Amino acid sequence: MRVTQGCFSFLPDLTDEQISAQVQYCLQKGWAVNIEFTDDPHPRNTYWEMWGLPMFDLRDAAGVMRELADCRRVYGDRYIRICGFDASHGWESVRISFIVNRPKEEPGFRLDRQEAVGRNTRYTTRSYAADRPEGSRYEG
Amino acid sequence: MTQVADTSQAAPVDTVDLRREFEAVDIAPVLEQLDRELIGLVPVKTRIREIASLLLVERIRQKMGLATTFPTLHMSFSGNPGTGKTTVAMRMAGILHRLGFVRRGHVISVTRDDLVGQYIGHTAPKTKEVLKKAMGGVLFIDEAYYLYRPENERDYGQEAIEILLQIMESQREDLVVILAGYHDRMEKFFQSNPGFRSRIAHHIDFPDYSEGELLSIADLMLEAQNYRFTPEARDAFKKYIMARKTQPLFANARSIRNALDRIRLRQANRLVSRLDRVLTSEDVMSIEAADVLASRVFAQQEEGRARP
Numbered sequence: 001m002r003v004t005q006g007c008f009s010f011l012p013d014l015t016d017e018q019i020s021a022q023v024q025y026c027l028q029k030g031w032a033v034n035i036e037f038t039d040d041p042h043p044r045n046t047y048w049e050m051w052g053l054p055m056f057d058l059r060d061a062a063g064v065m066r067e068l069a070d071c072r073r074v075y076g077d078r079y080i081r082i083c084g085f086d087a088s089h090g091w092e093s094v095r096i097s098f099i100v101n102r103p104k105e106e107p108g109f110r111l112d113r114q115e116a117v118g119r120n121t122r123y124t125t126r127s128y129a130a131d132r133p134e135g136s137r138y139e140g
Numbered sequence: 141m142t143q144v145a146d147t148s149q150a151a152p153v154d155t156v157d158l159r160r161e162f163e164a165v166d167i168a169p170v171l172e173q174l175d176r177e178l179i180g181l182v183p184v185k186t187r188i189r190e191i192a193s194l195l196l197v198e199r200i201r202q203k204m205g206l207a208t209t210f211p212t213l214h215m216s217f218s219g220n221p222g223t224g225k226t227t228v229a230m231r232m233a234g235i236l237h238r239l240g241f242v243r244r245g246h247v248i249s250v251t252r253d254d255l256v257g258q259y260i261g262h263t264a265p266k267t268k269e270v271l272k273k274a275m276g277g278v279l280f281i282d283e284a285y286y287l288y289r290p291e292n293e294r295d296y297g298q299e300a301i302e303i304l305l306q307i308m309e310s311q312r313e314d315l316v317v318i319l320a321g322y323h324d325r326m327e328k329f330f331q332s333n334p335g336f337r338s339r340i341a342h343h344i345d346f347p348d349y350s351e352g353e354l355l356s357i358a359d360l361m362l363e364a365q366n367y368r369f370t371p372e373a374r375d376a377f378k379k380y381i382m383a384r385k386t387q388p389l390f391a392n393a394r395s396i397r398n399a400l401d402r403i404r405l406r407q408a409n410r411l412v413s414r415l416d417r418v419l420t421s422e423d424v425m426s427i428e429a430a431d432v433l434a435s436r437v438f439a440q441q442e443e444g445r446a447r448p
Binding site: 055058059064067 | 272275276315
């Protein structure tokens with residue numbers, strides 16, 4: 001099941017050229033761009049690991065694309081996303097975030113139903129991938 | 141409009157109108173401006189002209205469907221103090237941008253401090269950070285020879301050099317590196333880092349300025365600040381240049397700039413010393429012979445002559 005989080009996730013995967021154009025847009029808006037990765041695709045997992053520090057004061061997307069290539073080399077089997085952070089007053093938050101790399105196989109989610117007091121039912125989504133220990137979830 | 145462009149890209153052509161191509165890239169104004177604003181520096185201008193021509197030819201080759209490779213544009217500027225190395229480097233980014241060789245056309249100016257870290261593991265992130273910022277523009281490394289300190293074998297400069305070389309090779313389309321420094325020390329630096337020499341395509345020597353060129357530079361500087369020499373003052377300044385050139389620590393255009401700054405001080409002092417009169421803009425703008433002749437340089441010259 002294809003994970004859909006952030007911008008463009010209902011489109012086909014972006015090519016490097018398209019990613020570069022999006023990053024350039026962020027830089028021209030004056031946003032700090034950073035690269036994050038994770039192997040836990042649960043939608044409530046908002047804190048992904050950061051690849052290096054956020055990149056400030058860049059003018060051209062080539063620097064970010066190089067970092068992305070490095071990150072893919074190490075964590076190519078995980079989800080990687082690029083975020084653009086707007087530090088200007090009143091925003092001070094992530095303006096854009098999109099997935100740029102995903103595992104080959106995405107096993108999807110299981111829905112757990114828990115029968116609670118009375119006739120209540122509690123629902124939980126659980127990623128099949130997360131059943132395996134962290135770091136070896138997408139080794140196939 | 142777009143359709144015309146599409147067809148020209150799709151089908152390789154056999155003949156190209158050179159003049160029309162030349163006008164299309166719009167480089168003539170860039171070269172003219174360079175001629176106007178930079179005095180002397182013939183080797184530098186020649187090289188920029190060559191690079192501009194190369195761009196034109198590459199564009200035409202692309203249209204003809206021939207193989208094109210991105211040229212190596214890394215440069216090294218060497219020359220005596222005050223010969224315009226930094227000034228040209230700052231200009232170079234703009235020129236390369238207009239010629240279409242770099243995408244953004246900004247300059248990141250760094251020295252050893254910005255690239256080399258203070259402890260193990262500090263250098264690589266620092267250098268990479270700087271390189272990322274310079275992507276799409278020009279990285280200008282002033283006094284590059286300080287990067288390498290042969291006397292200290294534990295120096296981290298070597299690490300910075302290795303990262304730099306790697307990026308200079310692999311990301312030629314993204315970044316142009318310009319090294320600058322005094323001639324003899326750059327020579328020594330390249331001897332101990334042969335990899336650097338071979339990765340830099342353009343080694344440009346900045347010659348010392350002649351006396352006539354220095355005078356033209358002085359005129360340009362004054363004009364930019366809305367001052368001008370009276371004819372006598374100009375003659376006096378000619379003599380000043382001749383005298384200053386023979387003295388130690390002469391730094392070409394930089395010495396001229398400093399001299400002009402001092403002359404402006406003396407001019408201001410002369411104007412203020414007589415309060416009871418009405419000044420015209422002419423008075424405030426013109427520099428007189430007395431302002432120039434009061435310089436210490438002339439006194440020292442006299443002294444030198446008196447002493448055998």
